[in-house]
Amino acid sequence: MTAILYLIPVSVFLGLLALIGFIWTVQTNQYDDLEGEKYRVIGDDEAVFRVKEPDNKNNLS
Amino acid sequence: MSNSEAVQAFEQELANGFKSLTCTLEGVRCGGCTVSIERHISGIEGIALARANATTKRLRLIWDPARVQAKDILEEISKLGFSAYPYLQEKLSDREDSLLVPLAVAGFGMMNIMAFSFAVWAGFTSDMGENTRHLMHWLSAAIAIPVCLYAGKVFYFPAISSLRSGRMTMDTPISLAVITTLIASIYELMAGAQHIYFDAAVSLIFFLLIGRVFEQVLKRRSTSASDNLRALQQYHVQRIKSDGCVEYIQAKDLVAGDVIFIPSGEQVLADGVLVSDITEIDESITSGETVPKTVKQGDFVLAGSVVVGQAVQIEVTASGAQSYLGEISNLIETAEMHKGKYAYLADKFAEGYGPLVLGASMLGFLFWYFILGAGLSDSLMIAVAVLIVTCPCAAGLATPAVIVQAVNQLLGRGIIVKNGEALERLCEVNQIVIDKTGTLTDAMLELVPQSYDEGKLKHASAMAGSSSHPLAKALCRAYPVQALEGVREYPGEGLVASDGTRLGSAEFVGTTTRNNGGPELWCKRQGEEAVCFTFRDIPKAEVSVFLSALQQEGIKVSLLSGDNRYAVGHFADQFTIADWSSEMRPEQKLAYINEKALQGRKLLMIGDGLNDAPSLAAAYVSVSPATAVQVSQSASDMVLTGKNLLPVVDAIKIARASQKLIKQNLAFSTIYNLVTLPIALAGGLTPLIAAILMSSSSLLVMLNALRLRRQ
Numbered sequence: 215m216t217a218i219l220y221l222i223p224v225s226v227f228l229g230l231l232a233l234i235g236f237i238w239t240v241q242t243n244q245y246d247d248l249e250g251e252k253y254r255v256i257g258d259d260e261a262v263f264r265v266k267e268p269d270n271k272n273n274l275s
Numbered sequence: 276m277s278n279s280e281a282v283q284a285f286e287q288e289l290a291n292g293f294k295s296l297t298c299t300l301e302g303v304r305c306g307g308c309t310v311s312i313e314r315h316i317s318g319i320e321g322i323a324l325a326r327a328n329a330t331t332k333r334l335r336l337i338w339d340p341a342r343v344q345a346k347d348i349l350e351e352i353s354k355l356g357f358s359a360y361p362y363l364q365e366k367l368s369d370r371e372d373s374l375l376v377p378l379a380v381a382g383f384g385m386m387n388i389m390a391f392s393f394a395v396w397a398g399f400t401s402d403m404g405e406n407t408r409h410l411m412h413w414l415s416a417a418i419a420i421p422v423c424l425y426a427g428k429v430f431y432f433p434a435i436s437s438l439r440s441g442r443m444t445m446d447t448p449i450s451l452a453v454i455t456t457l458i459a460s461i462y463e464l465m466a467g468a469q470h471i472y473f474d475a476a477v478s479l480i481f482f483l484l485i486g487r488v489f490e491q492v493l494k495r496r497s498t499s500a501s502d503n504l505r506a507l508q509q510y511h512v513q514r515i516k517s518d519g520c521v522e523y524i525q526a527k528d529l530v531a532g533d534v535i536f537i538p539s540g541e542q543v544l545a546d547g548v549l550v551s552d553i554t555e556i557d558e559s560i561t562s563g564e565t566v567p568k569t570v571k572q573g574d575f576v577l578a579g580s581v582v583v584g585q586a587v588q589i590e591v592t593a594s595g596a597q598s599y600l601g602e603i604s605n606l607i608e609t610a611e612m613h614k615g616k617y618a619y620l621a622d623k624f625a626e627g628y629g630p631l632v633l634g635a636s637m638l639g640f641l642f643w644y645f646i647l648g649a650g651l652s653d654s655l656m657i658a659v660a661v662l663i664v665t666c667p668c669a670a671g672l673a674t675p676a677v678i679v680q681a682v683n684q685l686l687g688r689g690i691i692v693k694n695g696e697a698l699e700r701l702c703e704v705n706q707i708v709i710d711k712t713g714t715l716t717d718a719m720l721e722l723v724p725q726s727y728d729e730g731k732l733k734h735a736s737a738m739a740g741s742s743s744h745p746l747a748k749a750l751c752r753a754y755p756v757q758a759l760e761g762v763r764e765y766p767g768e769g770l771v772a773s774d775g776t777r778l779g780s781a782e783f784v785g786t787t788t789r790n791n792g793g794p795e796l797w798c799k800r801q802g803e804e805a806v807c808f809t810f811r812d813i814p815k816a817e818v819s820v821f822l823s824a825l826q827q828e829g830i831k832v833s834l835l836s837g838d839n840r841y842a843v844g845h846f847a848d849q850f851t852i853a854d855w856s857s858e859m860r861p862e863q864k865l866a867y868i869n870e871k872a873l874q875g876r877k878l879l880m881i882g883d884g885l886n887d888a889p890s891l892a893a894a895y896v897s898v899s900p901a902t903a904v905q906v907s908q909s910a911s912d913m914v915l916t917g918k919n920l921l922p923v924v925d926a927i928k929i930a931r932a933s934q935k936l937i938k939q940n941l942a943f944s945t946i947y948n949l950v951t952l953p954i955a956l957a958g959g960l961t962p963l964i965a966a967i968l969m970s971s972s973s974l975l976v977m978l979n980a981l982r983l984r985r986q
Contacts (some may be wrong), residue, residue, distance in 0.1 A: 218407075222414065226387055233383040240375045249306040250313075250329030267528060 282345050283523070285361035293323055293335045296345060298359040299503045300352075303332055312355060316375055319343060319351060331499040334359060362502070364645050374488045381481040384422030385474070388415045392474045392963070405467075412464050412471050419473035423457050426480050429487060443629040445667050451633060452662035453479055456962065459655045468652055475663050475966035482973045486672035493679045493695060500691045500916075512537075512544050515588065533591045539743065543580045547589035548573060553766045554584035555744060559712045563946070564838055566794045567745055569766070579904050580809045584766055605837040607892045607910055626939055628667055628948075636661040639956045654961060661955040664965035665948050671978035673940040676839050680983045681933040690898070690915050690922040697912035699937075700896045701930035703877045707825060708868065708894065710882035711836035711846060713902060715920075716812040720745055720794055722753035723809045731806050735798040738762050738770050738778045746796050747778075749810055775801040794842075812838075812846060822850055824924040830879075837886050861886040870894050881923065883907055898923055929983075936983055940976045947972050 239245070287295045303309050306329035313327035313334070315699045321342030326335045336348060352359045391411040398408060413841065434446035456476040463471050511522045511534040512529065521536060529535065529545050537543055545554070547947075555567040558580045567583050570576060576589055640658035643649045678695035685692055692698060709715060732754050739747035740758025747770070751758075763775040769779015777799050784797040786805040799805040825832055834855035836843045843857035856867070863883075868890045871878055880887070880894035883903035888910045891897040897911040900918060908914050915922055951968060954960055960968070 224622040225390075226414075226418070229383055229571075230386055233379055234946065236379045237376055240373050240379075245373070245375065247330045248330040250310055250327060253306045254313075257314065 282349065282361050285346060290336065292340070294340050294345070295335070297362050298334045298336065298349075298352075299362045300327070300332050300334055300357055300359055302357040303329075305329075308357070309334075312352060312357060312854060315355060316348060316351060319348065319457040322348070330496075332503060333362065333499075355443075355655075365562060374429065374491050375427055378481070378484045378488055380422055381426040381477060381484055382428070384418050385477045385481045387418050387894065388477055391415045396963075397538070408469075411465065415471065415473040416464055419457065419460070419477055421823050422477055423453055423666060424481065425860060426477075426484065429484060430480075432696065436840065443626065445629070447666065448629045448632050448662070448665075449479070449483060452476075452659075455636075455662055456659050459659050462655070463652060466652070468654065470652075470961065470963075472656075472663075472962035472966075473660055475659070475962045478966045478970060479663060482672065482945050482970055483667075485977075486675050489672075489679045490695075490709050493675065494681070494683055496686065499948075500686060505767065512774060531591055534588055535591060536586065537582045537589050538586045539582055539584065541582060543578055543582065545589075545591045546578045547576055549576055549587060549592045550590050551585075551587040554582055554587045555766065557581040557583045557745065564712075567840075577885075585743075607889045607906075624667075624944075627667070628911060632662065632665045632948075632952075635665075635952060635956065643957075643958070653958075656937045657955065657958050659962045660960040663962055664951045664955050664968055667944075674937050674981040676931050676977055676980040677936050677940070677983055680980070681929050684929060684983075685922065685926055688915045688922045688925050689919065690913055690926050692913050692926070694912065697896055698926075698930040698933055699876070700912075701879070701927055702934040704830060704879040704927065706831045706833065706876050707834045707879045707881065708835055708864075708871075708890070709880075710884060710887050711834060712812070712838055713820055714881055714884040714900060715846070716814050717918075718814050720749040720810040721813045722749055723811050726808070727808065728806065731798060734772075734776065734800070735796070735806075735808065737779050738772050738776065738798075742770055745792060746810060750796060750808060755980040761813055812842060813922065813971055814846065814849070815918065817919055821920045821924065822852070824921070828924065828927055830927070835859050835886070835890075837865060852952075859886075861889050864890040865893055879923075879927075880911075881920070896924075933983060936980060940979055943979070944972070944974060 282296070285296055289295055300309060300312065303312070309327040309329040309332065314327055316322060316325040316334070316336070319325075321339045322336070323339060324335065324337035327333070328335070334352075336345075338345075338348065338582065343466040349359050349975045373844065391414050394413050395403065396407055397403070398411075430446045430450045430453070433444065434450040437444045438447065439962050453476050456472050456479075458600075460473050460476065468645055510811035512524060514524050514529070515521055515534045515536055521653060534544075534550060535545065535547070549570050549572050551572065553569065555569050556576060557567045558564050558577065569584075636658045641656050643657050644651065674693070677697060681698055682692045682695060692791075733756055736750050736754040737752045737756045737759040740756070741762045742748075742764050759772055763771045765771070765779070765783070769783035771777055778796060781787070781795075781797050784795060784799045784805050786799070794810040796808045796810070797805050798808065819894045822832060832852055834843065834847055834852045834853070836846075836855070836857055837859050838857060840857045843855055847853075847855040856863075858865075864887065868878060872893075872895065877895045880890050880897040881899070882888075882891055883896075884899050885904050885906060887899070888904070891899060891907055892910040896913070898913045898915060899907045899911040900915045900920075901908075903911075903914075951960070955965060
């Protein structure tokens with residue numbers, strides 16, 4: 215019975231981790247170009263990104 | 276792609292000395308093309324970043340100006356077989372935050388609270404102690420309250436602002452349902468009661484947010500598609516400064532008194548007065564006239580005209596209400612004001628739904644508490660159950676889903692729908708009003724196939740080879756020969772060959788004019804009779820198919836053109852269009868639209884010229900091709916990305932299919948509400964069962980919406 219007292223916070227914490235991870239993917243604009251990602255994944259060459267875009271938000275959409 | 280100075284105007288300097296640029300890509304058919312452009316360009320020496328977006332068809336570039344230039348990059352792109360057009364994003368800050376985050380938060384909340392709820396329900400049939408149950412309830416509350424406050428903002432803020440203006444939208448009952456459920460549950464929690472409804476509140480938010488996410492995706496796709504179209508058109512002019520140097524500025528930055536240089540073949544981007552000697556201009560986009568007009572120094576030139584003769588300098592005149600553009604803007608504004616508000620089905624549903632449900636809930640509570648003497652808990656439970664079970668899912672979830680699919684399909688076929696409601700109006704259309712020049716025709720002229728004397732035709736064509744006048748070019752297209760040397764051109768009048776043959780207007784050649792008003796060229800060899808070559812508009816290839824498809828759908832066609840009587844009549848005869856009018860000015864087109872609207876006809880207006888813009892704004896639904904003037908594109912509900920007209924017929928068919936699905940969903944939703952509301956009022960539902968019913972009906976409606984098959 216007392217197992218519940220620490221199992222519940224653990225599971226909620228894990229859920230929160232997933233939520234934070236998802237929010238991170240949205241903030242880093244990973245859903246902006248789902249079409250293109252399909253092709254980048256199966257491409258032969260390596261991805262070439264030398265410079266991080268200084269202004270991350272609102273660039274490509 | 277035009278010269279590098281024009282591109283420079285779009286470039287941005289970055290802090291570390293690098294330059295950046297965003298382009299729209301043309302010619303990409305699939306994501307594979309975009310990504311291969313990205314890969315290829317990334318490999319160029321000096322490129323720091325080349326990131327493509329296959330969804331919006333844009334390319335973001337950052338490069339070191341010391342090692343590579345913008346024009347080299349663009350050239351590499353064209354070597355691959357595509358074109359890139361620089362693009363200036365004006366409104367960066369307007370983009371609203373993605374609704375995916377509130378959706379995720381609501382989803383997280385819903386799942387975790389459900390875990391506790393399941394435990395409690397299992398506990399009802401076994402031996403869960405009271406303290407354990409209280410613990411579960413408190414945990415649910417701890418998750419539910421922040422989630423409802425955060426994710427529910429999407430509904431609360433619009434509900435509050437619309438209440439301020441005295442209106443009720445779908446957001447109002449939704450917000451009330453969520454907040455009432457939350458408060459009732461907190462109250463029950465404090466009182467240590469058996470039932471709380473946090474799971475219902477959060478589930479409600481989650482399912483409705485799915486619908487909102489669809490709407491947001493839809494809005495973004497159409498906005499970005501329209502922005503791309505705008506980028507494909509050049510809006511930079513060459514201004515001649517007082518010291519004689521040329522600079523590139525944006526058309527909107529022009530002021531009266533500026534002198535601008537317009538190369539041959541380009542569009543005049545502001546009203547002005549001709550400073551140079553003489554040239555010919557094509558006014559088809561403003562007036563519908565296909566025959567070019569000769570203008571001399573001091574003559575007025577309208578914005579939108581194309582310079583077909585030699586390059587010229589133009590002094591910009593004062594813009595504002597006096598200019599032609601200003602006049603058109605005024606007409607558009609007036610038209611939009613009088614257009615009236617169209618009550619969309621979903622809004623009509625909401626107007627009935629909101630007050631009805633809230634009223635029922637309140638009455639239920641009052642009835643049970645005061646008249647039947649039930650406890651406060653039980654009465655609250657019934658009121659909450661009523662609010663939850665009567666779900667606005669048909670409007671809130673399934674209608675956007677249908678519209679998103681429809682708009683996506685249409686986007687793939689070459690027509691951008693700016694707002695989903697336009698589709699609803701589109702399926703009611705019973706008459707099409709269509710412009711001629713530029714819409715049904717390619718705005719080029721062709722030689723009317725008659726039995727001309729071949730020798731004369733050959734000679735005339737050879738003479739015409741050296742001129743860039745549209746009629747001369749049309750003659751050469753009809754009979755291509757080597758151009759003659761030594762032909763003198765008299766701008767605005769004609770050509771004279773070295774053997775004295777004259778090719779040009781009737782006066783130039785010296786005969787009496789044949790009075791039919793159509794475009795014509797006269798050719799007179801010395802000692803011979805003058806010969807007349809007549810020309811006509813080239814209709815687009817798909818016009819007959821387009822017109823018969825419309826007939827099949829039961830839609831009447833009317834042709835309204837600004838071009839002269841002869842050209843329009845001839846065209847109408849060619850395609851057996853019975854209802855046609857010619858030489859129409861913008862006000863006349865607008866008057867026609869308004870008159871027909873008063874008669875109750877539902878009009879679809881298709882036009883491209885500046886003279887069509889007020890009518891496009893006033894018509895029930897409007898479409899303009901991508902080649903249209905910016906003003907007309909902004910005034911229309913839909914824009915054709917290509918030159919082909921057939922997507923309009925597709926759009927009508929898809930609009931009708933979508934409307935059928937939307938009506939089915941609304942019907943189902945009405946029946947569902949009519950059945951469940953009485954049951955809830957009678958106390959037959961707990962909030963949880965209400966939530967389950969609500970979710971199932973949402974799912975059913977969604978699945979039905981997905982039935983919009985490829986037409």
